[in-house]
Amino acid sequence: MSEPAPKKPATAPKTAHDKALEKLGLVRDIDLALHLPLRYEDETRITKLDEAREGEHIQIEATVIECEVTFRPRRQLIVKVNDGTDICTLRFFSFYPSHQKALEVGKRVRVRGEAKGGFLGWTMLHPSFKAAGGNLPAALTPVYPTVAGLPQHVLRKAVLGGLARADLADTFEPGDLSQFSPHTLWTLRAALQFLHHPTPDVSLDTLSDHSHPAWQRLKAEELLAQQLSQLQSRRARAALRAPVLAEVAGGTLHARLLAALPFALTAAQARVGQEIAHDMARHVPMHRLLQGDVGAGKTVVAALAAAICMDAGWQCALMAPTEILAEQHFRKLLGWLEPLGITTAWLTGTQKAKERRAMLALIESGEAKLVVGTHAVIQEKVHFHNLALAIIDEQHRFGVAQRLALRGKLKHEAMEPHLLMMTATPIPRTLAMSYYADLDVSTLDELPPGRTPIVTKVVNEARRDEVIERIRAQVSEGRQVYWVCPLIEESEALDLSNATQTHADLAAALNGATRADGTPLLIGLLHSRMPPEDKKAVMGAFKEGLVAVLVSTTVIEVGVDVPNASLMVIEHAERFGLSQLHQLRGRVGRGAAASACVLLYSTGDAPRLSQSARERLKAMAETNDGFEIARRDLEIRGPGEFLGARQSGEAMLRFADLATDTALLEWAKAEAPMLLDRHPHLAAKHVQRWLGGKAEFLKA
Structure with a gap:
């Protein structure tokens, strides 16, 4: 008779602290190790009250000489302590019986807070305190970003555990960064251990402005992870297949549209049109960003790209973030393409059911060669006959998941559509190097004639x-x-x-x-x-x-x-x-x-x-220059807001700053292909360590 299979050990139910850690995104040991302090408190020394300075954060060791609850002007706990050189009054407006017990007359306590002087002597408002005794810590005490229900002492213990367990082996040599640091070259392990527990002799300024060599190491690591992820994305896309949309000679839709336009293309429009046509004629999916200032004529470039797609017998979709903008595109494209015999479908979330059903049928049958709309274009019920080109206008206004969904609309023979993204918010160079490293960028750098300043x-x-x-x-x-x-x-x-x-x-x-x-x-x-x-x-x-x-x-x-x-x-x-x-x-x-x-x-x-x-x-x-506006906007707001990164729910960069860390970004851009080619296992480990499951979002 066979033995019964052993029961799987029951997993312990999640505690409130576990849930709070998850809320902070602290799931893996490495997440905990990379959860760095907001600031530090110096509990390594005791200051005498007669040596204290107004407004200074100090730690004193003193004996409680008074402890009482008063009700004027409001309920508060007043505690007086004497450190042998002077007296300090501690005020607590919110307190518990445990506070009164810990601060009974005669108790010896260590108190830390902001010392404020006045006619009535030294006072501290809501200071932290604990029983005196034991050795003073040798390092500064970290104060971490947290959420409700997760006190600092619990978070500190969790971070210490993660730091001890995480695999912090270097994926690149410290010497690779020698050009950025005249100081000792830091390993990842040494940098993290130091930043969680810096020694008291360190300049707090170098910690707060992230200029300390330990911070430089972390910023280099983060930028390298981002560059590796973008490079992997670019190479993965090069292995994918997309329909070949080659220009057809003769009386094509493209040629007829060009002839029918009531204006001549600018040199920039013609140049960018060629760049897009060249991309679409290849088997590799296009991943191009078309940037141009307000009024530079991006819509006509998109229409000509759509014409090449339709000439080749495939469908094209154009998605805009608002119904007004989508309708603007629809009317323009309809005006240009309807006289040339093209059926265009219109999809929005506010359509009547009957009209919507008719549009979905046109799209699925392939009769509608061009589909224009809002987010409705990527809904599950929308089945394209053969989508080959997806155009996204004001792409930064869409969430990452939405952009990925549009790319997933072509299931035809394991191919994916060419992707043309458009923006009237020009991308500063540092952003193009980092967040758009896996994109080809085309720029409309001249306005059509007739635009008045x-x-x-x-x-x-x-x-x-x-x-x-x-x-x-x-x-x-x-x-x-x-x-x-x-x-x-x-x-x-x-x-x-x-x-x-x-x-x-x-x-x-x-x-x-x-x-x-x-x-x-x-x-x-x-x-x-x-x-x-x-x-x-x-x-x-x-x-x-x-x-x-x-x-x-x-x-x-x-x-x-x-x-x-x-x-x-x-x-x-x-x-x-x-x-x-x-x-x-x-x-x-x-x-x-x-x-x-x-x-x-x-x-x-x-x-x-x-x-x-x-x-x-x-x-x-x-x-009036959109590129100069974009550069200043990046300076004022930072990259996360600039890119609409909040829509993916993630900060774009936690440690590095594109405005000041350009040299490190250049290094990461050069280092990424070398690491990926020579040590692919280290590159994979590096991306996994820093990005985990978020790498997919950088590819959209």
Whole structure:
């Protein structure tokens, strides 16, 4: 008779602390080892009160001489201690019976906090304390980023355990970094052990500004992991297959579209079109970013690429982040391609079921050669007949998972579609080297003729009446105006005028004003909570010139093209990001009339604007160059926000800083291919250590 199979040992249920660690992303030993302190406390020395300095964080050893709860002006625990040189009063506004027990009269305690002097002697508010005795620690005490329910002592113990268990063997020699450090060259293990427990003689400045050699080692490690991941992605893609979309000679759709366009391509458009055509003619999936300033003519380049795809007998999909932008593309492409006999399908989340079913049938049968829409394009129910080219506009506005989903839409013979991403937020060089290292980048670096330069003025809210008079003058000449508000509703946190109120105020202020032909002027209102039909109607009336002034939230940020609009007023401009301000400004200056953008700012109750708000408004007034705007935006905001990285839920870089660590980035870029070629097992180990399961997100 066979023995029964042994029972598997039951896994211990997760504790609250385990769940809190998971919430912080601390799952593996290496995650714990790489969870570095926010700051440090110096518990290595005892300071005498008669040697203390005002505002200094100190640790004293003293005897409790008084301990009582008082109720004036509010309930608090007052404890007085004497260290033999002076007396210090400890105040606690939140406390437990255990506090009173630990701080009974006669107890000897170690107390750490900020020493504040005054007429009544030294005081500390809510200091940390413990029983005196035992040796002083030899290293600074780390204070870690944490979440509710995970106290520092539990987190410290977990980190120490992870640090002891993690495999910290070097994947590259410390000597590889000799050019960056005149000091001792650090291994990964030594760097991490030091940063978790630095010696008291270290300069705290070098720890806080990340310039210490131990920090340099970590930044180099992180940048190398990122570069390796991008390089692996590029090489993996080179092994994949995509449909060959070669240009066909003769009376093709591409040639007919080119002939039918009412304008000539700029040299930049022609050059970039060739770069894209060359990519699509290969069996390797294209992974190209098309960047060009607002109004540089990216849509026509995308249309010509789509024409090559359709000439070869395949389908093309164009996805945009908002319905307004998607519809803008749809109407433009329809105007160009419908007369040439191309069926185009339209997909959004707000479509009626009957229309949607008809569109899905057109897409699945292959009758619709071009599909334009929002996120609806990547939903599971959308089955393409033979998708070969995916175009994503304003790609930084999409989450990484959404970009991956679009790439997964071609299951045809284990191939994947060519991918063309477009952005009007130009990518600074350091970002192109790091986050876009596995992308080929094409740049439209000239604007089509006829675009008028935009004059930008920064104006205080107090001069609002002058701005309204400017609007009256523009409208009387037959021009149109945008007025952009940041929020729809009042918010307690941000005391901003809402779009509805602004619309009513402008209607009252411009009451009696007339258009150039003497008709009363109409003021439209557009915001994100309006039903799609209403949005469409308002936008249509503005495009046709029936509405003279459009009060809007940022739904008009990208894609709206009204050549007759010559004035843009952005209210509470100090609340907007720099790239968003630049995008909004690009809605004017699209015709022959002189155009202006007024940045209305308010300091509210503050005496002046914040430093970053002043920098943003100054940059807008000084330049119209999208590349310069992008460079300054990166300086002000950092790469995570710049790239919309929050949509993937991950910080892009935890330790390195692209603004200051350019030399380390150059080193990592050069080191990655050598490590991958000579020591592939070390390269794989390095990426796994630093990125774990996140490497996939860097490939999108």
